[in-house]
Amino acid sequence: MVRLITHNLLACHAKGCTTNNFPLQLKDVTIELREAEFNPDFVSGFLSRLEWTALVNAAKELGDTSLPPELPDMVDDDLLKNLHHVLLEIHIDEGSMICPNCGHSYPISNGIPNMLLAEHEIG
Amino acid sequence: MHAFVTVGSTRFDALVKHALSDVVIDVLRTKGYSDIVVQCGNSDFDRSVYTLEGDTWTRNLEGEGSIEVWKFKPTLQQEYERADLVISHAGSGTILDVLRLKKPIIVVPNPTLLDNHQEELASALADTGHVKAASPWPIIAQFLDSIPTGWVGLDSGTGNGKYLPLPHDRPGSIWTIGLDRSRNLLSIARTAGGNNITREVVWGDVLGWQWRHGAFDYAISIATIHHLSTPERRKLAVQDDLSKRAVPQNERSESHGQDVFVPWVLSSQPQPQPKQKGKTKQGRTPTESVQQIAQDTQNVQDEPSKIFHRYYHMFARGELRELVCEAAKDLHLHIGPPDVGVTQGIDIVQDGWERSNYYVELRRWEFR
Ligand SMILES: [Zn+2]
Numbered sequence: 001m002v003r004l005i006t007h008n009l010l011a012c013h014a015k016g017c018t019t020n021n022f023p024l025q026l027k028d029v030t031i032e033l034r035e036a037e038f039n040p041d042f043v044s045g046f047l048s049r050l051e052w053t054a055l056v057n058a059a060k061e062l063g064d065t066s067l068p069p070e071l072p073d074m075v076d077d078d079l080l081k082n083l084h085h086v087l088l089e090i091h092i093d094e095g096s097m098i099c100p101n102c103g104h105s106y107p108i109s110n111g112i113p114n115m116l117l118a119e120h121e122i123g
Numbered sequence: 124m125h126a127f128v129t130v131g132s133t134r135f136d137a138l139v140k141h142a143l144s145d146v147v148i149d150v151l152r153t154k155g156y157s158d159i160v161v162q163c164g165n166s167d168f169d170r171s172v173y174t175l176e177g178d179t180w181t182r183n184l185e186g187e188g189s190i191e192v193w194k195f196k197p198t199l200q201q202e203y204e205r206a207d208l209v210i211s212h213a214g215s216g217t218i219l220d221v222l223r224l225k226k227p228i229i230v231v232p233n234p235t236l237l238d239n240h241q242e243e244l245a246s247a248l249a250d251t252g253h254v255k256a257a258s259p260w261p262i263i264a265q266f267l268d269s270i271p272t273g274w275v276g277l278d279s280g281t282g283n284g285k286y287l288p289l290p291h292d293r294p295g296s297i298w299t300i301g302l303d304r305s306r307n308l309l310s311i312a313r314t315a316g317g318n319n320i321t322r323e324v325v326w327g328d329v330l331g332w333q334w335r336h337g338a339f340d341y342a343i344s345i346a347t348i349h350h351l352s353t354p355e356r357r358k359l360a361v362q363d364d365l366s367k368r369a370v371p372q373n374e375r376s377e378s379h380g381q382d383v384f385v386p387w388v389l390s391s392q393p394q395p396q397p398k399q400k401g402k403t404k405q406g407r408t409p410t411e412s413v414q415q416i417a418q419d420t421q422n423v424q425d426e427p428s429k430i431f432h433r434y435y436h437m438f439a440r441g442e443l444r445e446l447v448c449e450a451a452k453d454l455h456l457h458i459g460p461p462d463v464g465v466t467q468g469i470d471i472v473q474d475g476w477e478r479s480n481y482y483v484e485l486r487r488w489e490f491r
Contacts, residue, residue: 009339037294037320039296
């Protein structure tokens with residue numbers, strides 16, 4: 001399954017592609033919402049590791065506008081719940097992820113992103 | 124040849140489901156086990172592809188061979204005797220009966236049974252070298268137990284994803300993302316641990332780095348680097364870990380004081396002793412974990428041209444540690460605990476041998 005928790009960590013690794021290779025742009029995605037158990041301690045612990053802007057934009061692309069453009073200083077329960085939903089309950093089943101730098105396309109099928117490169121694309 | 128799968132007197136849905144999955148059936152057939160008999164107890168499985176005759180569900184396999192599934196028989200002794208391989212829950216009776224017959228056995232402890240000591244027994248037998256258990260390796264389970272809530276990590280070469288649901292007593296407190304080269308195994312890893320929880324898995328190469336800088340707080344890499352064929356490639360794999368993995372952010376370092384600890388475990392399985400190997404006609408050691416067999420298929424499926432060149436590096440004592448140190452030196456990383464005048468390094472927390480595997484646990488540290 002690829003959810004935004006993973007999307008927030010993935011970057012392009014094609015040969016020579018080392019800058020502006022994150023975040024990958026979502027393209028032609030089909031999504032499914034599935035409830036997951038809310039663990040506020042996990043979400044608040046993970047918060048500092050997030051690339052916030054990348055997450056907010058990716059969520060928007062998937063139709064979720066619940067996150068503020070900047071991470072507020074005070075994080076309340078509502079924000080943690082929204083974050084939980086954005087990170088762990090929106091499943092991308094099909095589609096692809098495009099590198100903003102080199103345009104390499106990483107397909108997603110049956111919820112599994114394919115990050116393999118062909119031999120000549122490995123840097 | 125003939126493989127017999129048994130779950131004992133209760134039910135073990137996961138074992139039956141996996142034993143009957145295309146992945147496992149294919150591996151078994153590749154290894155010459157064309158007749159597969161499953162004692163399923165009260166386990167659930169997809170009966171739609173089977174024909175029920177009396178008490179037995181059967182299915183003919185394409186080409187040669189068949190699968191037979193039934194619930195119980197008064198005694199299984201006959202089944203053990205005619206089997207060339209037994210895949211079993213970790214019931215003490217079954218294990219002893221099969222070992223007495225000197226038959227190869229794969230033991231899969233049933234984690235859903237409480238207080239029956241299956242894990243303990245399997246662990247004890249694995250430590251003494253009698254079986255190879257397919258349960259989570261205790262050293263890794265302990266390591267994952269120690270990871271603070273809120274951390275996100277990588278399981279590089281996750282296979283069927285058995286470490287993804289850990290720790291069991293704090294579900295959802297950390298997320299381990301599984302990476303593997305086998306799409307088939309990932310489809311199993313996706314639902315590892317059951318309970319309708321979906322795991323995060325990524326199809327990719329353990330030698331690649333498909334993550335943004337500093338993506339992970341911890342990482343594990345189990346039984347993968349010994350498949351890499353040259354010292355250079357193995358070192359490269361370790362260097363990937365050391366250089367790109369988990370360069371932590373400021374926020375995290377504040378919460379842990381001045382320096383940052385990013386532990387991970389690398390492990391490697393040495394080649395089975397040649398002496399044991401020669402004893403079985405099949406050329407396999409008497410016992411193999413399901414995962415290992417699955418990894419064999421992975422190689423067969425993903426690298427068809429390399430079937431006969433599958434590499435299995437035999438690690439000698441201390442070699443894994445040395446490999447890590449060499450990789451670190453090349454990257455100008457200090458080896459040892461955080462020290463004055465040094466900005467970054469690795470500290471080897473422990474290394475050793477458990478369950479026929481070498482392991483190294485280290486912390487990557489960095490002053491900001
Ligand atoms: Zn790129």
